[in-house]
Amino acid sequence: xxxxxxxxxxxxxxxxxxxxxxxxxxxxxxxxxxxxxxxxxxxxxxxxxxxxxxxxxxxxxxxxxxxxxxxxxxxxxxxxxxxxxxxxxxxxxxxxxxxxxxxxxxxxxxxxxxxxxxxxxxxxxxxxxxxxxxxxxxxxxxxxxxxxxxxxxxxxxxxxxxxxxxxxxxxxxxxxxxxxxxxxxxxxxxxxxxxxxxxxxxxxxxxxxxxxxxxxxxxxxxxxxxxxxxxxxxxxxxxxxxxxxxxxxxxxxxxxxxxxxxxxxxxxxxxxxxxxxxxxxxxxxxxxxxxxxxxxxxxxxxxxxxxxxxxxxxxxxxxxxxxxxxx
Ligand code: BDP
Numbered sequence: 001x002x003x004x005x006x007x008x009x010x011x012x013x014x015x016x017x018x019x020x021x022x023x024x025x026x027x028x029x030x031x032x033x034x035x036x037x038x039x040x041x042x043x044x045x046x047x048x049x050x051x052x053x054x055x056x057x058x059x060x061x062x063x064x065x066x067x068x069x070x071x072x073x074x075x076x077x078x079x080x081x082x083x084x085x086x087x088x089x090x091x092x093x094x095x096x097x098x099x100x101x102x103x104x105x106x107x108x109x110x111x112x113x114x115x116x117x118x119x120x121x122x123x124x125x126x127x128x129x130x131x132x133x134x135x136x137x138x139x140x141x142x143x144x145x146x147x148x149x150x151x152x153x154x155x156x157x158x159x160x161x162x163x164x165x166x167x168x169x170x171x172x173x174x175x176x177x178x179x180x181x182x183x184x185x186x187x188x189x190x191x192x193x194x195x196x197x198x199x200x201x202x203x204x205x206x207x208x209x210x211x212x213x214x215x216x217x218x219x220x221x222x223x224x225x226x227x228x229x230x231x232x233x234x235x236x237x238x239x240x241x242x243x244x245x246x247x248x249x250x251x252x253x254x255x256x257x258x259x260x261x262x263x264x265x266x267x268x269x270x271x272x273x274x275x276x277x278x279x280x281x282x283x284x285x286x287x288x289x290x291x292x293x294x295x296x297x298x299x300x301x302x303x304x305x306x307x308x309x310x311x312x313x314x315x316x317x318x319x320x321x322x323x324x325x326x327x
Contacts, residue, residue, distance in 0.1 A: 024052075024060035026248060031069040031078070031087040033193050038217055039275045040088050040145040040237070041065050043268035047260045054256055059249075071192035073173060080138045082244035088145050091235045092172035098135045101128060103316040107180045107232045107305040109323060113149050116234040117269075119326045120144045124319070129238065138243040142261035146272040150233040153215055153224040154207030155200075157289065159297055161185040161304055170196050170208040176312050180232065181209075183305045193218065200224055209233070212279035213272075221288050228291040230301050239264065 030048060032041050041063065048061030069075055069084055072093040078084040095102045103109065110116040119125060125144060132141035158164050164186045171177035173190040181188030189205055199205045200223035207224050209232070215221050239261050249257060284290065293301075313320055 024055075024057055026055075026059045026245070026253070028059060028061045028085040028245070029069075029083075030061065030063050031075040031084045032063065032065040033067045033072050033075075033089075034214075035066045035217055036063075038065075038213065039268050039271035042271055043145070043264040044086075044088060044239070046267060047264040050260050050263070051257065054260070055253060059253065059257075067194050071194060073192065076139075079240060079242045082242040084242070085245040086239065086241045088237055088239045090147065090172055090237050092174045092177060092233075094132060094137075094238065094240075095174045095176060097137045097139075098132050100131045100135070100316075102174075102176050102312055103319050103323070104128060104236065105174060105176045105233070106309050106313050106320075107183075108302050109309070109313075109320065110234040112231065113234055115326065116236060117146070119323055120236045122326060124322060124326070125236070132238060132240065139240040140243055140246040141238045141240050142258055143239045143265040144236040145239060145265065145268050147235050147237045148211035148213065148272065148276055149229075149231040150209050150211055150235065151230050152207060152209045152228040152232075153220060153288075154226050154228070155224055156206070157226040157291060158207075158228045159291060159293065161300055167206040168204070170199060170205045176308065177233075179308045179311065180305055183308050184232075184301055185304070196220055197223075211276070212283060213275050215288075216279040216283055221283055221286055225287055226289050226291060227283065229293060230298065232301060232305065 028048070028051070030044055032044065034041050045063050048063060051059050051061050069078065072089045075084060075087050076089060076093060076097060079087050091101050091104055095105050110119065129141040129144070132139055152158055152164070152169065154167060156163070158167070161184055164184055167186045168189050169181045169186040170191050171181055171188045178188035178190060191199060196205070196208050197219055200208070200220055208220060210220070215227065241257065246254065
């Protein structure tokens with residue numbers, strides 16, 4: 001052990017009280033588009049705290065929440081360049097970088113929320129993380145955060161494909177999602193998360209689609225009062241690390257990072273369920289009308305998007321069968 005490290009270790013209890021940022025060999029900047037207090041942000045911050053403690057100060061961790069480091073697309077580029085070391089991003093944003101993940105981005109590929117969880121908890125979930133890690137994307141995928149189910153929210157009620165006809169609906173920048181909204185009769189428009197609020201306010205878009213916590217915490221509900229439970233997308237959201245940062249970790253540190261990311265996954269799931277229930281109550285209290293579709297009404301959205309599954313799912317026919325077979 002060199003002199004510098006001995007000194008650091010001796011000073012550790014004191015240093016940890018202040019901040020270990022200056023002392024650590026490895027500094028992790030974590031980018032989040034969601035605000036402080038949001039379930040993944042809380043779980044990721046807890047992961048960071050444990051990382052600092054359990055690495056005995058060799059690793060430092062700083063959360064940059066609320067999108068301060070840019071849109072998710074910009075953050076992915078920064079992570080690839082190791083300007084940011086870690087992030088959690090929607091799988092929608094990973095699709096254009098690692099096309100193989102798009103099988104999870106297909107509309108109605110999961111039967112329901114529980115089905116998605118069973119899939120990501122099993123071998124297919126790990127395979128998909130490995131696909132990201134083994135791609136050219138310079139990312140190491142460590143764990144999955146839950147992002148609930150995504151539903152349409154609009155300025156006027158939507159129960160049928162005809163109701164959605166011509167409505168401009170914001171989606172994430174992924175052709176699969178544009179095709180999905182278009183197949184449902186709407187007009188899919190890609191934009192970054194941070195632009196949705198004012199786009200709804202000014203009428204640039206007529207709606208968007210997301211889970212309840214995002215609808216609430218990003219204040220979109222203020223300008224879109226109808227929430228149609230289509231459940232067309234159920235996207236798990238990977239926690240990724242810059243490959244360059246990962247390669248700077250020694251094997252013990254890598255094991256620690258992976259272990260704590262998996263712990264964060266478990267922690268976030270509990271927080272997610274609690275937050276979703278709270279969000280539902282708050283949204284309803286704020287006057288958002290929840291529109292539950294009859295099985296036939298929902299089937300119309302499923303049938304309309306068959307062409308999207310056929311087109312974008314064609315290379316993954318076997319995998320889609322394996323996903324379907326998961327109980
Ligand atoms: C949320 C995801 C977030 C995405 C956002 C979006 O958690 O990562 O950025 O949707 O649609 O549900 O932009």
